Amino acid sequence: MSGTAPPAPEHPRPLRVAVAGASGRMGRMLIEAIVASPDLRLTGALDIAGPSVGQRATAFLGDVPGPTITDDIRAGLQSADTLIDFTRPAGTLAHLGVCRELGVKAVIGTTGFDEAEKAQIAEFARDVAIVMAPNMSVGVNVVLKLLAMAAKALGDGYDVEVIEAHHRHKIDAPSGTALKMGEVVAAALGRDLKECAVYARDGYSAPDRGERARSTIGFSSIRGGDIVGDHTVLFAGDGERIEITHKSSSRATYAQGSLRAVRFLAGRANGLFGMDDVLGIAAAEVSA
The missing domain is CATH 3.40.50.720 (NAD(P)-binding Rossmann-like Domain)
Structure with missing residues (x-):
C-alpha cells in the first residue's frame, strides 16, 4: 500500500x-x-x-x-x-x-x-x-419519578409522610431532597406543598397538632451520627401502607x-x- x-x-x-x-x-x-x-x-x-x-x-x-x-x-x-x-x-x-x-x-x-x-x-x-438539584444521586431522581407515579395511582385515599435522616452536621431540615419529594407528591395530587406541609407536631391543638388532616403532607427529620442520607415516603391507607425508600451509604x-x-x-x-x-x-x- x-x-x-x-x-x-x-x-x-x-x-x-x-x-x-x-x-x-x-x-x-x-x-x-x-x-x-x-x-x-x-x-x-x-x-x-x-x-x-x-x-x-x-x-x-x-x-x-x-x-x-x-x-x-x-x-x-x-x-x-x-x-x-x-x-x-x-x-x-x-x-x-x-x-x-x-x-x-x-x-x-x-x-x-x-x-x-x-x-x-x-x-x-x-x-x-x-x-x-437537591440531590445528585441517580437513584434518588429515579425515586422521584416513582413517587409521582405512586401518588397519582393512590390518590387522596392515603396519608403521606416524608421521613428523612442525616448526619449530625447537616444544617438544614427538612433536607432539600425531602422537600423535593414532598413537592413531587403534592403536584401529583393537585396540591400546593406550601399550603399542605406540616413540619412539626406537638400537643393537641390544630392545625399542626391533634388529629391528622387527610390533605396534609407531614415531614419528620432525624439527625445523628454519620448517616449519609436516608429518605422514605410513606403512603398510609386503611389496611395497607406503601413505603418508597432510598438510602445512601456513600457520598x-x-x-x-x-x-x-x-x-x-x-x-x-x-x-x-x-x-x-x-x-x-x-x-x-x-x-x-
Whole structure:
C-alpha cells in the first residue's frame, strides 16, 4: 500500500472542573472522582479562609498533581469550564456571580435556598448553564419519578409522610431532597406543598397538632451520627401502607451524579436544568 496515513483522530480536551468546599467531605469525594475520570481535569479548588487554603487540593490522595486551594473565587474559577458547588446558599450565590462574569457553568448541589435566592439562580441561568438539584444521586431522581407515579395511582385515599435522616452536621431540615419529594407528591395530587406541609407536631391543638388532616403532607427529620442520607415516603391507607425508600451509604453516588451533570452541560451556553434533564427522564410520562 502507498500513500500518506490519515492523521490520528483528535481527542477532545478534558472538561476543566473547579470544586467549591474543596477540603470538606463532599469536596474531597468530588475531587477523587474527577481525578479518576480521564475526560475531566481538576483545575480549581475553592474554600473559605482557613488552614486548607494554600494546600494542594489533591494532597489527601498522595502524590497526585492538583491545584492549590484558594479563597479567591476569581482565581479558583479562572481556568474552569464548570464549577461543582455543595456548600451553603450565601457562598454558592457569591460563586455564581463570578461564574456569570467568567462564563463558567455550574452544578449546584447546595440546599436550603429560599424563594428569593432560587429566583437569583434562575437569573444567573439566563447567562450561564446551570444544573441544580437537591440531590445528585441517580437513584434518588429515579425515586422521584416513582413517587409521582405512586401518588397519582393512590390518590387522596392515603396519608403521606416524608421521613428523612442525616448526619449530625447537616444544617438544614427538612433536607432539600425531602422537600423535593414532598413537592413531587403534592403536584401529583393537585396540591400546593406550601399550603399542605406540616413540619412539626406537638400537643393537641390544630392545625399542626391533634388529629391528622387527610390533605396534609407531614415531614419528620432525624439527625445523628454519620448517616449519609436516608429518605422514605410513606403512603398510609386503611389496611395497607406503601413505603418508597432510598438510602445512601456513600457520598460517591452524589459525586458520580455531579460528574454526569458536568458532562451534560458541555456545549450548553445557558439555561437552568435539573437532574431529570441530565438523566433524560424529564419528559417521561407518569401515569396511573
